[in-house]
Amino acid sequence: MTTNPLWYKNAIIYELSVRAFADSNGDGIGDFVGLTQKLDYLQELGVTALWLLPFFPSPLRDDGYDISHYTSVNSIYGTLDDFKTFLQAAHQRGIRVIIELIINHTSDQHPWFERARRAPEGSLERDFYVWSDTPEKYSDTRIIFQDFETSNWSWDGIAKAFYWHRFYHHQPDLNYDNPAVRQAVFEVLDFWMELGVDGLRLDAVPYLYEREGTNCENLPETHEYLKSLRSHIDHKYPDRMLLAEANQWAEDAVKYYGDGDECHMNFHFPLMPRLFMSLRMEDSLPIVDILQHTPPIPDNCQWAIFLRNHDELTLEMVTDEDRDYMYNAYAQDPAMRVNVGIRRRLAPLLGNDRRQVELLNSLLFSLPGTPVIYYGDEIGMGDNVYLGDRNGVRTPMQWSSDRNAGFSRAASQRLYFPVIVDAEYHYVTTNVEVQSANQYSLLSWMKQIIALRKQFSVFGSGDFKFLPSSNHKILAFVRADEQINVLVVANLSAAAQTATFDLSLFANHVPTEMFGQTEFPAINAKLAPDGTADAPYSLTLAPYGFYWFVLNPT
Ligand SMILES: OC[C@H]1O[C@H](O[C@H]2O[C@H](CO)[C@@H](O)[C@H](O)[C@H]2O)[C@H](O)[C@@H](O)[C@@H]1O
Numbered sequence: 001m002t003t004n005p006l007w008y009k010n011a012i013i014y015e016l017s018v019r020a021f022a023d024s025n026g027d028g029i030g031d032f033v034g035l036t037q038k039l040d041y042l043q044e045l046g047v048t049a050l051w052l053l054p055f056f057p058s059p060l061r062d063d064g065y066d067i068s069h070y071t072s073v074n075s076i077y078g079t080l081d082d083f084k085t086f087l088q089a090a091h092q093r094g095i096r097v098i099i100e101l102i103i104n105h106t107s108d109q110h111p112w113f114e115r116a117r118r119a120p121e122g123s124l125e126r127d128f129y130v131w132s133d134t135p136e137k138y139s140d141t142r143i144i145f146q147d148f149e150t151s152n153w154s155w156d157g158i159a160k161a162f163y164w165h166r167f168y169h170h171q172p173d174l175n176y177d178n179p180a181v182r183q184a185v186f187e188v189l190d191f192w193m194e195l196g197v198d199g200l201r202l203d204a205v206p207y208l209y210e211r212e213g214t215n216c217e218n219l220p221e222t223h224e225y226l227k228s229l230r231s232h233i234d235h236k237y238p239d240r241m242l243l244a245e246a247n248q249w250a251e252d253a254v255k256y257y258g259d260g261d262e263c264h265m266n267f268h269f270p271l272m273p274r275l276f277m278s279l280r281m282e283d284s285l286p287i288v289d290i291l292q293h294t295p296p297i298p299d300n301c302q303w304a305i306f307l308r309n310h311d312e313l314t315l316e317m318v319t320d321e322d323r324d325y326m327y328n329a330y331a332q333d334p335a336m337r338v339n340v341g342i343r344r345r346l347a348p349l350l351g352n353d354r355r356q357v358e359l360l361n362s363l364l365f366s367l368p369g370t371p372v373i374y375y376g377d378e379i380g381m382g383d384n385v386y387l388g389d390r391n392g393v394r395t396p397m398q399w400s401s402d403r404n405a406g407f408s409r410a411a412s413q414r415l416y417f418p419v420i421v422d423a424e425y426h427y428v429t430t431n432v433e434v435q436s437a438n439q440y441s442l443l444s445w446m447k448q449i450i451a452l453r454k455q456f457s458v459f460g461s462g463d464f465k466f467l468p469s470s471n472h473k474i475l476a477f478v479r480a481d482e483q484i485n486v487l488v489v490a491n492l493s494a495a496a497q498t499a500t501f502d503l504s505l506f507a508n509h510v511p512t513e514m515f516g517q518t519e520f521p522a523i524n525a526k527l528a529p530d531g532t533a534d535a536p537y538s539l540t541l542a543p544y545g546f547y548w549f550v551l552n553p554t
């Protein structure tokens, strides 16, 4: 591994679930040995970092986000030694590993909670969690899992008190006012850092503290605590990365960067639904508007941008009107909706239209930030919205046309979830083996765009500027650094479109299309009537077409 403390700025992150990836021992559940065997695939795909969903001991009532032991591996996925072997094998291939640090809450089966509910009131043990005699406190706080919970308080018959939880009732929130909790989290962090993991995704991080009269999100105390985690990391583990999961409006989200002294990365939640909105509305405005309203971030920080992940396509960061639009456009069947979002994968959301899948990926790989790919989306996997909760997007990875999609040798009934068998996305045709053999498959195209992105660090760390377009259906922007100028144009429309751009800044440059190395006509400066130089440049794009151009001086 090269030592570059800013590695995350030019990373390609691949999010995966150990459970869903590859089952080595035929019990129907993916495991670390299976994942290790698939590292060659991930290396060939070109990704440079893996983000692993939770793999810790857990009753699995929220797919592992309900931890019952912080410093070991759930035995269904293997042993801690299996994890270490995997980590070493990933590092040998130059692939970094990001794991989850779920510190807002634990499972109600965690020994800390078992101890707290029995401990005397006012004791440090009891105060590991947030208790109250009434469910009236913090009443300005929204409920996140609103299809499943009616309150952020639940009654505990053993403690004879209510406890606070932002998510499921079986996920009690830790109490950060207790110094013992703050210290315990440092110890968990040290454990995984000492093992050599490269990054931590800080799950549900805006909700650490509660204060009366607030919405209990993004509180100053939360930022102060995160800064203390960061300073600890900087002193002990200088090239590691903290990735916040702060599902917030951009003005609040940027606060998780501090002055470059808090988290290194944060997901851009408001951008994600607007990529889908712009596409269906055939209008660049939602994307332009949200990025123009995104404050600048410190140089050592980076957005994580994504199209889909393991959760619903969350619509928390849109207006009520936009949410209605998104439900109408992408989730007409109520079974496709859960909480405040849409539980579908990328390909089905886009009607399995290869052009739209490529277009959104072209934006994922060229807009400012580090792209995060969700496992299976690189082959256009389908979903199963009838599996409940968000499980429909968490089905086994489809490797081949063999039984169980090559994921497991178990009897099919034994798989943790069934593989996708509906006609359009059936694993017999939608799988890695079939697509690896076809140079025109989505998988081959994904390898190509990843390889191209990796050749040009300007995408990870260059400046970003919108280019006014005469046609609002065509989005245009420039990525630039001292070495290179890259022009990106993207047609959000289902019909062919033309647009004219003012490229006077690049007069006498030749655009070279980056995928095919084709030179386009030069950008010629003309003298405008007022004497200034003008360089209007016209482009025609196919339906959902896009171009990436390097602008070279003639
Ligand atoms: O650990 C509880 C949950 O934490 C994350 O949740 C995030 O996803 C929610 C949507 O499912 C979102 O609304 C919320 O703002 C986030 O914190 C995690 O990604 C979930 O899988 C998990 O259930």
Ligand SMILES: [Ca+2]
Residues within 6 Å of the ligand: 023, 024, 025, 026, 027, 028, 029, 030, 031, 076
């Ligand atoms: Ca297994």
